[in-house]
Amino acid sequence: MRRYSGIFRLITIVFGVLLFTGTVLAAAQKQYYSDRAQSTPPNIPTIIRSPSPTRPAYCVPLPGVPQPLGSPSATPDPFGAVISTTSPRLGLGPSVTPRVYAHTIDLSPGIPLRDKWEIIVFRCDGTFEQFLGGPEVNIFQFLDLQAGDVILNTIPPASLMGNEPPEQPDETTTPSGTSIPYPPPIPTSVKTPTMLVYPAPVTLTPESVEP
Amino acid sequence: MVNKRTFISIIVLIVITILPSTSAKAGNDFIVVELRTDIPVIPGNHDYQVWLGSEGGPIGNNSQIFTNAWLSVDLDNQPGLFGHKFSQVGIVAYNDGLHWFVYAEPGVICLSGEQTYGNLGCQGEVGEFVDFGYLYKVELVTYFGEDYWIARVEDSQRNSHDVAIILSDSKNVYRINVNMEEGWNTQADPYEFGVFRMWHPQYNSWIDGFQEWPASDSTKNKLYSAPIDICPQHYGAWIFLENDPRYWRAGTSGSICKAVMFPAHQLFIPFVTE
Numbered sequence: 001m002r003r004y005s006g007i008f009r010l011i012t013i014v015f016g017v018l019l020f021t022g023t024v025l026a027a028a029q030k031q032y033y034s035d036r037a038q039s040t041p042p043n044i045p046t047i048i049r050s051p052s053p054t055r056p057a058y059c060v061p062l063p064g065v066p067q068p069l070g071s072p073s074a075t076p077d078p079f080g081a082v083i084s085t086t087s088p089r090l091g092l093g094p095s096v097t098p099r100v101y102a103h104t105i106d107l108s109p110g111i112p113l114r115d116k117w118e119i120i121v122f123r124c125d126g127t128f129e130q131f132l133g134g135p136e137v138n139i140f141q142f143l144d145l146q147a148g149d150v151i152l153n154t155i156p157p158a159s160l161m162g163n164e165p166p167e168q169p170d171e172t173t174t175p176s177g178t179s180i181p182y183p184p185p186i187p188t189s190v191k192t193p194t195m196l197v198y199p200a201p202v203t204l205t206p207e208s209v210e211p
Numbered sequence: 212m213v214n215k216r217t218f219i220s221i222i223v224l225i226v227i228t229i230l231p232s233t234s235a236k237a238g239n240d241f242i243v244v245e246l247r248t249d250i251p252v253i254p255g256n257h258d259y260q261v262w263l264g265s266e267g268g269p270i271g272n273n274s275q276i277f278t279n280a281w282l283s284v285d286l287d288n289q290p291g292l293f294g295h296k297f298s299q300v301g302i303v304a305y306n307d308g309l310h311w312f313v314y315a316e317p318g319v320i321c322l323s324g325e326q327t328y329g330n331l332g333c334q335g336e337v338g339e340f341v342d343f344g345y346l347y348k349v350e351l352v353t354y355f356g357e358d359y360w361i362a363r364v365e366d367s368q369r370n371s372h373d374v375a376i377i378l379s380d381s382k383n384v385y386r387i388n389v390n391m392e393e394g395w396n397t398q399a400d401p402y403e404f405g406v407f408r409m410w411h412p413q414y415n416s417w418i419d420g421f422q423e424w425p426a427s428d429s430t431k432n433k434l435y436s437a438p439i440d441i442c443p444q445h446y447g448a449w450i451f452l453e454n455d456p457r458y459w460r461a462g463t464s465g466s467i468c469k470a471v472m473f474p475a476h477q478l479f480i481p482f483v484t485e
Contacts, residue, residue, distance in 0.1 A: 037411070037413050037420065037421040037422050037423050038410075038411050038423070038457070039421070041262045041264075041346035041348075041410045041411070042346070042410070042453060042458070043345075043346075044264045044266060044344050044345060044346060044408055096321045096322065096323065096324065096325065096326065096333075098326065099325070113329060114328075114329045117274070117275050118327070119274065120325070135237065135275060135396035135397070138273075138275075139274065139275075140272075140274055151307050151337075152336050152337065153310070153325060153334060153336050153337065154274055154277075154305040154306075154307050154310075154337075155325070155327045155328070155334055156275070156277055156328070156394060157328075157396070158327075158328040158329035158331055158332075159237070160237055160239070160277075160394045160395075160396055161314045161328045161331070161332060161394070162297055162299075162314050162316060162328070162331065162332075163239040163394070164283070164285075164295065164297045164388075165239075165241040165243045165388070165390060165392075165437040166437055167245065167386070168243070168245065168433055168435045168437075
């Protein structure tokens with residue numbers, strides 16, 4: 001009887017140790033996945049793709065995807081040297097080789113370049129054409145696209161790029177450690193006592209979700 | 212009868228009156244996520260990344276509209292034109308498809324794509340490295356001892372491409388954003404279609420690798436719209452995608468106009484795919 005009791009105790013201890021170890025490991029793994037930086041983004045549910053042109057066989061093939069002039073400089077090993085060993089600028093030319101355009105058609109010669117849109121067309125015969133136009137010109141009307149002609153790039157004017165959004169003025173902050181939504185202020189002249197007694201929703205973080 | 216001089220005056224008056232009303236205007240709409248930079252490790256480490264993806268871009272016939280999403284840093288804080296040395300890398304959609312782009316006020320050297328925006332930027336051809344329907348990592352980084360920044364775009368095969376050099380030796384960062392934008396110069400804001408996804412902004416600690424952006428506490432990572440009145444009628448956000456506080460969408464039909472991102476108290480159990 002005593003022997004069976006000892007075996008039972010041993011089994012209980014082993015089982016307890018296993019259970020404890022498993023719990024600790026699971027908790028550690030969960031903490032690990034919670035703390036570490038994620039690096040595998042999810043998929044996006046969409047079927048839209050950029051159009052890929054179908055061109056006649058007699059056309060000059062589309063220019064290949066340009067390759068970087070230098071090899072990619074990966075982010076250094078965080079445990080290795082922090083100092084970058086090479087400078088990409090040293091082994092490179094000044095920039096990508098500019099295209100040679102067979103024609104540059106400026107549809108808005110009276111306005112500054114920084115206000116013009118630019119469209120680059122690759123013709124079936126292998127030539128590049130550059131179209132420039134201000135916002136009041138529908139450049140597409142002038143492209144005269146024939147079979148095998150492809151729009152390679154659409155580039156907005158510099159004046160439309162680089163517009164930084166205004167900073168949001170500082171607001172009254174919620175207490176430290178919380179970001180529970182708070183209701184908007186209620187005008188005192190309006191009697192809506194029931195709205196005041198409802199607690200704020202506690203699920204999500206938006207300060208205020210406008211309808 | 213009206214004499215010739217009066218007639219000409221009337222014509223000139225009509226032209227002056229009508230021309231401005233028919234001429235194109237320009238503007239930009241934003242769904243902003245202002246990332247906190249108050250913790251010294253953020254502006255001091257000079258390596259930032261985020262994943263961006265597009266579900267679709269402009270669908271109208273007007274090619275002169277874009278919607279985009281980007282990671283940006285201010286490399287200075289001086290007043291005046293280009294005083295902030297605003298620098299961005301991201302993806303931009305026109306009605307011809309999706310492109311990567313870099314715009315940087317300090318000036319750039321393009322390592323790929325084409326020199327654009329009056330030599331302040333570079334842009335890839337349609338479909339180069341990026342396309343609709345995927346999340347792509349973009350990165351802005353400068354290394355110790357270097358006098359420039361690098362704009363980097365990862366393709367769908369996870370190959371890293373240094374696409375541009377930003378000509379700034381700044382080691383201070385004054386503002387960091389992850390934004391969705393519409394840019395237009397038509398007669399009125401067309402509120403063109405654009406939906407973008409943003410996933411996990413991170414900074415490099417250089418000791419333990421990339422870290423998730425610090426959670427909001429009394430200092431917040433803030434989401435808001437600019438101008439305010441574009442939301443929710445035209446653009447807005449969706450947050451907590453897939454139960455992840457660091458995964459959000461911004462663009463057409465989004466309903467959230469203002470939010471605190473990455474709350475400290477939020478429990479996140481990631482979908483482990485490994």
